Amino acid sequence: MPEPDQPKFGAALNTDFYELTMAAGYFEAGKAQDRATFELFVRRLPWNRNFVLAAGLTQAVDYLLNLKFTGAEIAYLKTLPQFEHTRPEFFDMLAGLRFTGDLFAVREGTPLFAGEPFLTVRAPLIEAQLIETYLLATIGFQSTIATKAARVVRAALGHAVVEFGTRRAHSPEAGVLAARAAYIGGCAGTSNAETGFRYGIPVFGTAAHSWVMSFPSELAAFERLQQLLGESTIYLIDTYDTLEGARRAASLGRPLWGVRLDSGNLGELASAVRRILNEAGLEDSKIMATGDLNEYKIQELMAARAPIDVFGVGTELATSADAPSLGVVYKLVELEEAGGRRYPVKLSHDKQTLPGAKQIFRYADHDVLARSSECYSCGEGGAVCEALQRPVMIGGGLAESLPTVVEARRFASESLGRLPATCLSLFTGEPAWRVDISPELTTLYETVSKGAAV
Amino acid sequence: MPEPDQPKFGAALNTDFYELTMAAGYFEAGKAQDRATFELFVRRLPWNRNFVLAAGLTQAVDYLLNLKFTGAEIAYLKTLPQFEHTRPEFFDMLAGLRFTGDLFAVREGTPLFAGEPFLTVRAPLIEAQLIETYLLATIGFQSTIATKAARVVRAALGHAVVEFGTRRAHSPEAGVLAARAAYIGGCAGTSNAETGFRYGIPVFGTAAHSWVMSFPSELAAFERLQQLLGESTIYLIDTYDTLEGARRAASLGRPLWGVRLDSGNLGELASAVRRILNEAGLEDSKIMATGDLNEYKIQELMAARAPIDVFGVGTELATSADAPSLGVVYKLVELEEAGGRRYPVKLSHDKQTLPGAKQIFRYADHDVLARSSECYSCGEGGAVCEALQRPVMIGGGLAESLPTVVEARRFASESLGRLPATCLSLFTGEPAWRVDISPELTTLYETVSKGAAV
Numbered sequence: 001m002p003e004p005d006q007p008k009f010g011a012a013l014n015t016d017f018y019e020l021t022m023a024a025g026y027f028e029a030g031k032a033q034d035r036a037t038f039e040l041f042v043r044r045l046p047w048n049r050n051f052v053l054a055a056g057l058t059q060a061v062d063y064l065l066n067l068k069f070t071g072a073e074i075a076y077l078k079t080l081p082q083f084e085h086t087r088p089e090f091f092d093m094l095a096g097l098r099f100t101g102d103l104f105a106v107r108e109g110t111p112l113f114a115g116e117p118f119l120t121v122r123a124p125l126i127e128a129q130l131i132e133t134y135l136l137a138t139i140g141f142q143s144t145i146a147t148k149a150a151r152v153v154r155a156a157l158g159h160a161v162v163e164f165g166t167r168r169a170h171s172p173e174a175g176v177l178a179a180r181a182a183y184i185g186g187c188a189g190t191s192n193a194e195t196g197f198r199y200g201i202p203v204f205g206t207a208a209h210s211w212v213m214s215f216p217s218e219l220a221a222f223e224r225l226q227q228l229l230g231e232s233t234i235y236l237i238d239t240y241d242t243l244e245g246a247r248r249a250a251s252l253g254r255p256l257w258g259v260r261l262d263s264g265n266l267g268e269l270a271s272a273v274r275r276i277l278n279e280a281g282l283e284d285s286k287i288m289a290t291g292d293l294n295e296y297k298i299q300e301l302m303a304a305r306a307p308i309d310v311f312g313v314g315t316e317l318a319t320s321a322d323a324p325s326l327g328v329v330y331k332l333v334e335l336e337e338a339g340g341r342r343y344p345v346k347l348s349h350d351k352q353t354l355p356g357a358k359q360i361f362r363y364a365d366h367d368v369l370a371r372s373s374e375c376y377s378c379g380e381g382g383a384v385c386e387a388l389q390r391p392v393m394i395g396g397g398l399a400e401s402l403p404t405v406v407e408a409r410r411f412a413s414e415s416l417g418r419l420p421a422t423c424l425s426l427f428t429g430e431p432a433w434r435v436d437i438s439p440e441l442t443t444l445y446e447t448v449s450k451g452a453a454v
Numbered sequence: 455m456p457e458p459d460q461p462k463f464g465a466a467l468n469t470d471f472y473e474l475t476m477a478a479g480y481f482e483a484g485k486a487q488d489r490a491t492f493e494l495f496v497r498r499l500p501w502n503r504n505f506v507l508a509a510g511l512t513q514a515v516d517y518l519l520n521l522k523f524t525g526a527e528i529a530y531l532k533t534l535p536q537f538e539h540t541r542p543e544f545f546d547m548l549a550g551l552r553f554t555g556d557l558f559a560v561r562e563g564t565p566l567f568a569g570e571p572f573l574t575v576r577a578p579l580i581e582a583q584l585i586e587t588y589l590l591a592t593i594g595f596q597s598t599i600a601t602k603a604a605r606v607v608r609a610a611l612g613h614a615v616v617e618f619g620t621r622r623a624h625s626p627e628a629g630v631l632a633a634r635a636a637y638i639g640g641c642a643g644t645s646n647a648e649t650g651f652r653y654g655i656p657v658f659g660t661a662a663h664s665w666v667m668s669f670p671s672e673l674a675a676f677e678r679l680q681q682l683l684g685e686s687t688i689y690l691i692d693t694y695d696t697l698e699g700a701r702r703a704a705s706l707g708r709p710l711w712g713v714r715l716d717s718g719n720l721g722e723l724a725s726a727v728r729r730i731l732n733e734a735g736l737e738d739s740k741i742m743a744t745g746d747l748n749e750y751k752i753q754e755l756m757a758a759r760a761p762i763d764v765f766g767v768g769t770e771l772a773t774s775a776d777a778p779s780l781g782v783v784y785k786l787v788e789l790e791e792a793g794g795r796r797y798p799v800k801l802s803h804d805k806q807t808l809p810g811a812k813q814i815f816r817y818a819d820h821d822v823l824a825r826s827s828e829c830y831s832c833g834e835g836g837a838v839c840e841a842l843q844r845p846v847m848i849g850g851g852l853a854e855s856l857p858t859v860v861e862a863r864r865f866a867s868e869s870l871g872r873l874p875a876t877c878l879s880l881f882t883g884e885p886a887w888r889v890d891i892s893p894e895l896t897t898l899y900e901t902v903s904k905g906a907a908v
Contacts (some may be wrong), residue, residue, distance in 0.1 A: 011540050011626070011650040013647045013651055014620070014626045014629065014630060014646065014648040015620075015646075015647055015648070016618070016620060016621065016645040016646065016647070016659055017645050017646070017647045017650070017657040017658060018645065018659030018660055018661055019659075019662075020647060021660050021661065021682070021683065022661050022662065022664075022665050024682060025656075025661065025665065025678060025679060025682045026668070026684075028678075028681070029669075029678050031668065032543035034668070036664075036668070038664070068826075073651060074649070076651045077647070080657065081648075081686065082660075082683060082686045085682075086682075086691065098578050105458075109900035118714075119555050122797070124534040125668065129662075129664060132621070132662075132664075133620050133626075133629075135624050136622070136625060137620055137621055137624075137625055137626045137628075137629050138625065140621070140622060141623070141625050141628070142626045143623075144624075159863060164470070165593055165781070166468070166469075166470060167470065167586070167587045167590035167591055167594070167784075168591070168779045168780075168782070169591050169624065170591075170595045170596070170598075170623065170624035170625070170628040170631075170632070170773070170778075170779075171591055171592065171596075171624070171625070171627055171628045171631050172465070172468045172587075172588050172591045172592060173468075173625055173627040173628065174591075174624040174625045174627065174628045175468065175587075175591050175612075176468060177624075177625050178624070185766050191469045191471050191472065191511070192468065192469075192470065192471070193469055193470070193474060194467040194468040194469070194470070196471070196530070196534075197526075197527060198531045199674055203471040203534065204471060205470055205471035205472030205475060206472055206536075207472055207475065207476050207479065208472055208473075208583075208586075209785075209786075209800050209802070210476075210490075210583060210637070210785070210786040210798075211476050211479065213786050213789075213798030213799070213800060214480070214485065214488070214490070214579065214786060214789055214798065215483075216796075224479055224483050225479060226710040227482070227541075228478060228479045229536060230484055230539065231476065232535065232536045238802045239800055239801070239802060240801050241618070241799075241801070253546070261807055262802070263802040264802075265643045273876070275892055279807050315779050315781075318592070319624070319778045319779045320778075321779065324624075324773045324774075324775050325622045325769050325773045325775065326622075327622075328621070328622070330621075331663075331664070332663075332664040332667050332668060332676075335668055336894075339568060339593075342670075344664075344667035344668065345667070346663050346667060346693055346694075347694050348663070348692045348693060348694075348697070348716070348717040349720075351717055388537075410542065418499045429459060431511070
C-alpha cells in the first residue's frame with residue numbers, strides 16, 4: 001500500500017515567528033543569496049538515555065518538498081505590527097519561495113549520540129533558517145518516541161510490544177506519528193488505524209471495557225466477540241473479576257487468540273490466568289498485558305518470569321513520559337557569503353557549538369565526528385567504518401527514494417544489535433559509546449574560537 | 455480574523471482500531487441503535503497538579519462536525535484480517551456514518567478536579583464509541599498544556615509569559631495546538647506563526663543566535679535588526695558574552711523594545727544588564743529571559759526580585775515536562791437499549807467508575823457531582839452555584855457558537871481567580887478543593903454495584 005500524502009495545511013507558516021523576521025532581515029541586508037549550512041543535533045542526551053534513535057526524516061523531507069506559502073498566509077503576515085515597515089518585495093519573494101537546498105541525513109533507525117548531526121541542511125540562508133522549527137519538531141519528536149520504543153522492546157526480550165498510546169498522545173496527529181516512530185523503534189504494530197492506513201503498519205485491537213459493559217453479562221459480550229473475530233479474538237477479562245473473566249473466556253474454547261489483562265498485579269494474574277487457560281486445554285492461547293506499562297515494569301515482569309506473551313504500551317510510550325523531549329538544536333555551522341566562507345561559532349555559557357559541516361564515521365566500537373570534507377578510508381585496509389550521513393535531497397529534489405518504515409525498522413534493529421550491552425541497558429552510567437572528534441575538526445574549532453572575538 | 459478550518463486529513467480513521475472492531479460487533483449484534491452516554495474525565499490528577507484547566511473543546515467539536523470516512527479509508531479497512539468475515543453492510547453503514555449525537559461540555563478555561571466530566575456524549579452506541587480516541591487525545595493534550603501554562607503564568611506574578619515551545623513539541627501540529635492551549639492558560643502569545651494565523655493569537659519573536667552569527671560582528675547584527683524592527687527590536691545578547699552584548703545593545707540607544715537573555719545565571723545577569731541599560735538612559739527598555747524555564751525556576755527568580763519583565767517558556771511548557779500526560783478516560787455510564795435503560799459499572803481493581811450521566815455544580819468553596827437529572831437551585835435562596843456542563847451539540851449540530859480563544863482565556867483567568875490559594879499553589883498537599891458526591895448519585899452507585907454481579 002503506498003503511503004498517502006501527509007497533510008499540507010499550514011506547514012510553511014508552522015514555524016517560529018522569528019524565522020520570518022530574520023528572513024525579512026536577511027532579505028533587506030542583501031544576504032538572501034548567502035549559502036548557509038545548519039546542523040540538527042542534541043548537545044546532550046537526556047540523563048536517562050544512552051542513545052537516541054533517529055526518526056522522522058520522511059516527514060521532514062515531505063515538508064521540504066512541499067514548502068510553500070499560500071496567499072492567505074502572506075496576507076496574514078502583512079497585518080502584523082512587526083512587518084509594518086517591511087517592503088512589499090519581501091512578501092513577493094516569500095510567495096515564490098521553495099526549498100532549493102541540499103539535505104544530508106542519517107537513515108531513520110540510526111542510533112546517534114550527543115553532538116552527532118541527524119541532518120545537515122545546505123541552502124540559501126533564508127530557506128535554511130525558515131525550516132528550523134518544523135525540522136526540530138519533526139525529528140525531535142519522532143526520535144524521542146523511536147528511542148523510547150527501542151527501550152521498551154528490548155525490555156520485552158523478544159515478546160511483541162504493540163503501541164497503544166494515541167489517546168494520551170499530544171494531539172491525534174502526534175498519535176499517528178508516535179505510532180510510526182514506535183514501529184521504527186521495534187514495536188510490532190499499533191492500535192492506531194490511521195497509522196496503518198498511511199504507512200502500512202500492522203494494526204491490532206479487539207474490544208474495550210465498554211464492549212463488555214454494553215452487554216447484560218460478560219459471557220454474552222465474550223460470545224459475541226468470538227462470533228465476530230474468531231481467531232483474532234482477545235478477551236479483555238478484567239472488567240469485573242479477572243480470574244472469573246479468564247474462566248468465562250476459557251469456557252468458550254477455540255477459536256481465540258487469547259486474553260488481555262489491564263489492571264491489578266499483572267505478574268500474579270498472568271500466572272493464575274495461564275493455569276486456567278492450560279487446564280482448559282488452551283495452552284496455545286496467549287496472554288497480553290496492558291495498563292500503564294513502561295520498560296522498567298516490563299523488565300521487572302520478565303525478570304519474574306511472568307507468563308506474558310505480548311505487551312501493549314500506551315501513555316508512557318506515546319509521550320516518552322520519563323524523557324518527554326530531546327534537546328534538539330539546529331545550528332549555523334558554515335556560511336558562504338560574498339566575502340568568502342566563514343565558520344560561525346557560538347560561545348554562550350554551556351552552549352558551544354563545533355563549527356563546520358560534519359560527517360559521522362562509525363566503527364565497531366566508537367564513532368569519529370569529522371569535517372565533512374575529511375576522507376576516512378572506510379573498509380580499506382584499516383578498521384572498517386561507515387559514513388552515516390548520506391545525501392537525501394540535492395537542489396530541492398529527492399536524491400533517491402527513502403526507505404519504507406519496514407526497512408527503517410529493520411535497519412534500526414540491526415544497528416541497535418551492533419551496540420554494546422552498556423548502550424542498550426535501560427540504565428545510564430559512564431558514557432556508553434565513545435565519540436572522538438577528528439584532529440581536523442579540533443583544529444578548526446580552536447582556530448575559529450580564537451578568532452571569534454567580535 | 456476568522457479561524458481557518460482545521461485539517462480534516464484522516465480524522466475519522468485516527469482512532470484506536472478496536473473502536474472499529476467494536477463498531478462491527480455492535481452492528482452485528484443489533485445494538486447500533488442503542489443510545490449510549492459516555493463521559494470523559496480523569497480518575498486522579500497528576501501527583502503534582504491541584505487542578506486541570508479544560509481546553510480543546512473547539513477542536514473536538516470541529517472533529518465531530520466533520521466526522522466522515524472516505525472511500526479510500528473504507529477500502530483500507532476491508533483489507534484487514536480482522537474484517538475478513540465482516541459483512542459488506544457494515545462498511546456501507548460506515549460510509550454513511552456521521553455524528554448525530556448530543557454533546558455537553560464545560561467551557562474551555564474551566565478548572566476541573568478528579569472525577570468531573572470535561573464532556574458528556576449521548577449518541578447511538580457506534581458513534582459514541584468510535585470517537586473515544588480522538589476526543590481523549592484532543593481534550594487530554596490541550597488541557598495538559600493549558601494547565602501547565604496556568605501554573606507558569608501564575609509563577610510570573612503578572613509579568614508576561616510567551617509560549618516558545620513548538621520546536622520541542624510532539625510534532626509541528628502539536629506545537630500549534632500547544633500554543634493555543636497555552637494562550638487559554640494565560641500566556642500573552644506565542645512564537646508560532648501558524649497559531650497566530652489560525653486563531654488570531656498574538657505572535658512574538660525577533661532574531662536567533664544564527665542571526666547574530668551570520669554577521670561579521672555582533673554590533674553589525676544588532677544595527678541591522680534595529681533598522682528592520684525599530685520599536686519591536688529585541689536584542690539576543692548572549693551569543694558571545696552577555697554583558698558585552700548588553701553594552702553593545704545599549705550603545706545603539708532607541709528605538710528598541712529590549713534585550714533577551716538565553717543562558718547563564720538569569721537572575722544575576724538580569725540585574726547586571728538592568729544596570730547597563732539604566733546607565734545608558736534606557737530605563738524603559740525591557741529584559742526578556744528564556745532558556746529551559748518552568749514555573750519553579752520562574753517562581754525562584756521572582757522571589758529573588760530578578761528584574762525580568764517577560765518570560766519566554768518553551769520545552770517545558772509545550773510538553774508539560776513534569777506531567778506530560780493526563781490520565782483522561784472515556785467511560786460508558788448509561789445505555790438505553792430495547793430492554794430499557796442500564797447503568798453499566800466497571801469494578802476493575804482501582805478503576806471503578808460512577809454510573810449515570812452527571813452534572814457538576816460549582817459553589818464558592820466546593821463542587822457537587824450530581825446526576826444530570828438532579829436539580830440544584832443555583833442561586834435561588836441558598837448558596838449560589840453554577841452548573842458547569844452546558845449543551846454544545848444537539849443532534850449532531852452546533853447548539854450555539856463556541857467562545858473564541860480570547861473569551862476562553864478570559865474565562866480561565868476569572869475562574870482561576872476564584873479558586874483558593876491552596877489550589878493555585880505550585881505544590882500539592884491535602885486535596886485543595888472538595889468535590890462532594892450527591893446523595894442521589896451515591897444511591898445509584900450503591901444500587902448498581904450490588905446488582906452488577908454477572
